[in-house]
Amino acid sequence: MAEQRNKSVADRRAERKIREKEKERMAIAAWDPKTKLGKEVKTGKIKNIDDILNSGQKILESEIVDSLLNVKSDLISIGQAKGKFGGGKRRAWRQTQRKTKEGNVPSFSTLAIIGDENGHVGIGSGKSKETLPARDKAIRKAKLNIMKVKRACAAFDCSCVEPHSVPFKVTGKAGSVKVTLIPAPQGTGLVVANELKKVLKLTGIKDVYSQTFGKKRTTFNLIKACIDALNKTNKK
Numbered sequence: 001m002a003e004q005r006n007k008s009v010a011d012r013r014a015e016r017k018i019r020e021k022e023k024e025r026m027a028i029a030a031w032d033p034k035t036k037l038g039k040e041v042k043t044g045k046i047k048n049i050d051d052i053l054n055s056g057q058k059i060l061e062s063e064i065v066d067s068l069l070n071v072k073s074d075l076i077s078i079g080q081a082k083g084k085f086g087g088g089k090r091r092a093w094r095q096t097q098r099k100t101k102e103g104n105v106p107s108f109s110t111l112a113i114i115g116d117e118n119g120h121v122g123i124g125s126g127k128s129k130e131t132l133p134a135r136d137k138a139i140r141k142a143k144l145n146i147m148k149v150k151r152a153c154a155a156f157d158c159s160c161v162e163p164h165s166v167p168f169k170v171t172g173k174a175g176s177v178k179v180t181l182i183p184a185p186q187g188t189g190l191v192v193a194n195e196l197k198k199v200l201k202l203t204g205i206k207d208v209y210s211q212t213f214g215k216k217r218t219t220f221n222l223i224k225a226c227i228d229a230l231n232k233t234n235k236k
Contacts, residue, residue, distance in 0.1 A: 024066055031063045041067050049120065053148045062143040069116045069146075073139050074198045076111040078219045093131050105129075111220060112138035114146065115202025119163075122146035123199075123227050125220075149203050150233040158185030164206040172229030175221035176214035181229050184209045195219055196226050203230060 033039045038061045040046045049068040052059065065071060079094035092111075097104045108131050115121040124141025128134040151163035158165075164186055171180040179196070184207040190197045192210040200208060216222055 028063055028066050031061075031067075033061060033063070035060050037061075038064055049146070050148060053146075059144050059146065062140045065114075065122075065143040065146055069120060071114045071116050071120075071143070071146075072202060073112055073114045073142070074202065075135065075138070076113060076195050076198065076219060076223055078109075078111050093134070108134045110134050110138050111223060112142045113199050113202055113223070114139060114142040115199075115204070117202060117204045119149050119151055119204050120146055121149055121199065121203040121227070121230065123223065147231055148234060149205075149230045151204060152183075153186075154183035155185040155207075160186055162186070163204075165208050166205065166230075167233055170229045170232045172225040172227065172232065174224035174228060175218065177216060177218060177221040177225045178213040179222065179225040179229050180211040181226075182209040182211070183207075192226075193222065195223060199223060199226050199230075 031042065033042045037046070037052065037057055037059070041064050046052065047068070049065065052064070059065065075092035077090035077092055079091045081089050081091050093108045094110065095106055095108055097106050107127060107129055109125060109127040110131070111123070111125050112135065113121065113123055122142040122145045124138045124143070124145055126134045126137025126139075126141060128137060150167050152165065152167035153160050153162060154165060154167050165183045166181045167183070169180065169182050171178060184191065186207055188207040188209070190200050190206070190208055192200065192208065193212065193216070196210070212222070214221075
């Protein structure tokens with residue numbers, strides 16, 4: 001029974017992904033661009049997103065990213081479910097409440113990561129009265145904030161040519177949190193926190209060491225510090 005239940009859950013997830021992909025294709029086909037950059041992408045004048053990122057142009061339509069890249073998305077666990085004695089599992093939705101005369105009005109916020117596993121990644125946050133609209137807002141903002149990440153093989157004990165790690169030791173900061181990413185040889189894996197693994201996998205980094213300082217339980221700042229470190233790979 002347990003195997004059948006697991007299979008049914010996996011089948012539903014696969015079907016949902018297929019439906020979402022089909023929905024994205026239909027949205028791109030029906031897309032009516034409003035900006036000059038969007039019109040150039042729609043007509044095929046721009047075919048590489050690196051041309052946009054290198055020129056410093058601002059992306060104002062998420063369909064631009066959908067047209068040029070095959071991106072994947074994931075949600076970061078920034079909330080916590082209720083449990084006994086104050087405990088509970090981490091979850092992707094952070095719930096807050098506003099006191100009004102009519103009663104408590106809940107709202108949900110989430111943090112999304114998107115990437116093509118080939119050197120492009122973006123982060124965005126969304127807030128809404130329901131969970132799914134908050135997720136959609138976060139993914140849209142992440143696409144608008146997409147950036148290029150330089151990768152290389154820079155470990156002293158690795159001599160391959162595959163870009164599987166960061167090009168040099170780099171440190172990012174957000175709030176009180178500092179994250180340092182250090183090049184690692186092939187086969188090392190991602191020696192980072194579980195939530196940072198989601199970011200690095202979608203970036204296309206397979207092997208890296210890390211050091212973290214500050215209040216690391218603040219997941220929002222932890223992710224932002226990692227993004228800041230990845231952004232600095234293009235500045236040398």
